[in-house]
Amino acid sequence: xxxxxxxxxxxxxxxxxxxxxxxxxxxxxxxxxxxxxxxxxxxxxxxxxxxxxxxxxxxxxxxxxxxxxxxxxxxxxxxxxxxxxxxxxxxxxxxxxxxxxxxxxxxxxxxxxxxxxxxxxxxxxxxxxxxxxxxxxxxxxxxxxxxxxxxxxxxxxxxxxxxxxxxxxxxxxxxxxxxxxxxxxxxxxxxxxxxxxxxxxxxxxxxxxxxxxxxxxxxxxxxxxxxxxxxxxxxxxxxxxxxxxxxxxxxxxxxxxxxxxxxxxxxxxxxxxxxxxxxxxxxxxxxxxxxxxxxxxxxxxxxxxxxxxxxxxxxxxxxxxxxxxxxxxxxxxxxxxxxxxxxxxxxxxxxxxxxxxxxxxxxxxxxxxxxxxxxxxxxxxxxxxxxxxxxxxxxxxxxxxxxxxxxxxxxxxxxxxxxxxxxxxxxxxxxxxxxxxxxxxxxxxxxxxx
Ligand SMILES: Cc1cc2nc3c(=O)[nH]c(=O)nc-3n(C[C@H](O)[C@H](O)[C@H](O)COP(=O)(O)OP(=O)(O)OC[C@H]3O[C@@H](n4cnc5c(N)ncnc54)[C@H](O)[C@@H]3O)c2cc1C
Numbered sequence: 001x002x003x004x005x006x007x008x009x010x011x012x013x014x015x016x017x018x019x020x021x022x023x024x025x026x027x028x029x030x031x032x033x034x035x036x037x038x039x040x041x042x043x044x045x046x047x048x049x050x051x052x053x054x055x056x057x058x059x060x061x062x063x064x065x066x067x068x069x070x071x072x073x074x075x076x077x078x079x080x081x082x083x084x085x086x087x088x089x090x091x092x093x094x095x096x097x098x099x100x101x102x103x104x105x106x107x108x109x110x111x112x113x114x115x116x117x118x119x120x121x122x123x124x125x126x127x128x129x130x131x132x133x134x135x136x137x138x139x140x141x142x143x144x145x146x147x148x149x150x151x152x153x154x155x156x157x158x159x160x161x162x163x164x165x166x167x168x169x170x171x172x173x174x175x176x177x178x179x180x181x182x183x184x185x186x187x188x189x190x191x192x193x194x195x196x197x198x199x200x201x202x203x204x205x206x207x208x209x210x211x212x213x214x215x216x217x218x219x220x221x222x223x224x225x226x227x228x229x230x231x232x233x234x235x236x237x238x239x240x241x242x243x244x245x246x247x248x249x250x251x252x253x254x255x256x257x258x259x260x261x262x263x264x265x266x267x268x269x270x271x272x273x274x275x276x277x278x279x280x281x282x283x284x285x286x287x288x289x290x291x292x293x294x295x296x297x298x299x300x301x302x303x304x305x306x307x308x309x310x311x312x313x314x315x316x317x318x319x320x321x322x323x324x325x326x327x328x329x330x331x332x333x334x335x336x337x338x339x340x341x342x343x344x345x346x347x348x349x350x351x352x353x354x355x356x357x358x359x360x361x362x363x364x365x366x367x368x369x370x371x372x373x374x375x376x377x378x379x380x381x382x383x384x385x386x387x388x389x390x391x392x393x394x395x396x397x398x399x400x401x402x403x404x405x406x407x408x409x410x411x412x413x414x415x416x417x418x419x420x421x422x423x424x425x426x427x428x429x430x431x432x433x434x435x436x437x438x439x440x441x442x443x444x445x446x447x448x449x450x
Pocket of ligand 1: 148149157160187189250252414415421424
């Protein structure tokens with residue numbers, strides 16, 4: 001199957017609107033697109049170890065491609081030039097997400113982790129920490145990173161503004177010059193023993209940016225975002241979860257923190273209330289926006305597969321894509337993808353103009369991040385589903401790749417609180433805030449002061 005057929009409406013020079021980005025930025029997206037076509041597309045199935053799920057093949061392929069992306073400069077692209085990064089705009093961050101996810105959304109997510117952690121340290125103006133991490137982010141070596149949020153009490157609860165972080169049970173306490181952390185996170189990735197991230201093509205793990213609280217009863221005031229080095233004493237990991245997609249591109253595990261001690265400078269937030277703002281705006285909000293860009297790239301990949309298949313499949317002497325029923329479906333897929341793209345670009349531009357639109361932690365911006373992710377998630381669901389129906393059994397077959405995209409989109413729609421949380425956050429931005437019925441009784445039962 002041909003993957004690089006040129007469709008003007010799907011090409012970076014045409015699909016990225018110049019109201020939101022520059023010619024140079026579009027050229028960068030074009031470079032990534034070419035890299036994806038040449039180096040990721042031919043091996044994208046190896047990223048999950050091929051048909052037989054060969055873990056060694058998956059990890060080797062992932063580390064090799066990640067190292068190539070480090071060489072290309074994508075991981076350092078959002079770090080300001082004063083730290084040796086490329087200092088590119090948030091729009092580039094999202095274009096990188098879209099273009100890479102067209103090849104493999106797991107690899108796009110892995111690169112995105114570095115942009116994510118950089119955004120937290122920038123938001124808190126932590127010049128000292130940015131200076132500390134920069135050499136590993138800008139050098140030729142490849143490093144990965146993880147953000148640990150979800151807990152057994154429910155990811156969607158922690159990400160629910162109405163519950164004000166009162167379900168967080170990863171507790172941080174001051175002890176002399178250190179912070180000591182106890183608790184349990186579920187699902188963060190990529191995570192695990194350090195050796196997992198060391199190979200001829202990968203040097204290591206930058207550590208865990210972990211959402212904690214000093215006291216659940218304090219709600220937003222108690223929230224702290226703590227960096228925990230990857231080899232910190234007292235931190236243990238479960239075996240990775242076995243999943244439908246994202247097999248080894250995101251090693252998801254349980255992390256147990258048992259009196260984990262870190263120096264005080266590793267608390268990212270420095271002012272009262274700033275921890276909650278960073279978690280709401282940069283961890284959850286910008287995380288959802290990045291998900292929207294990734295889902296858009298994935299949807300475009302699915303559309304390209306079905307466009308090519310429908311060119312070759314004939315129905316009574318005409319290509320399937322020239323039969324009006326199917327042409328209509330293809331048009332609807334394009335319409336949905338382009339709307340998802342223009343919307344996430346527009347919201348990214350709004351993030352760059354907080355004087356007009358408000359900070360990323362405002363209910364209005366959270367509504368827009370959630371609208372971008374939920375719309376792009378519905379788009380991916382529609383495109384993958386209809387593309388598979390149009391391709392029939394070939395769509396269902398492993399070798400045509402569509403089934404991989406169908407497996408992969410689902411979790412990007414569900415993580416960071418999921419599709420329902422997105423809708424509730426849109427409503428809260430529109431006419432909220434509102435609390436769940438029974439909230440006060442629940443708080444009392446938990447022994448929490450409101
Ligand atoms: C591949 C993969 C990668 C992941 N990466 C990370 C990571 O890097 N870091 C990390 O911390 N976690 C990560 N997660 C976890 C993920 O973010 C959570 O699983 C997700 O937020 C949903 O939380 P939950 O599974 O606890 O579902 P629950 O909270 O149990 O919710 C189940 C469903 O019920 C609904 N629901 C429940 N409560 C509410 C509510 N209050 N408001 C609205 N809807 C609600 C939602 O629809 C939700 O989908 C990852 C998971 C996977 C599979």
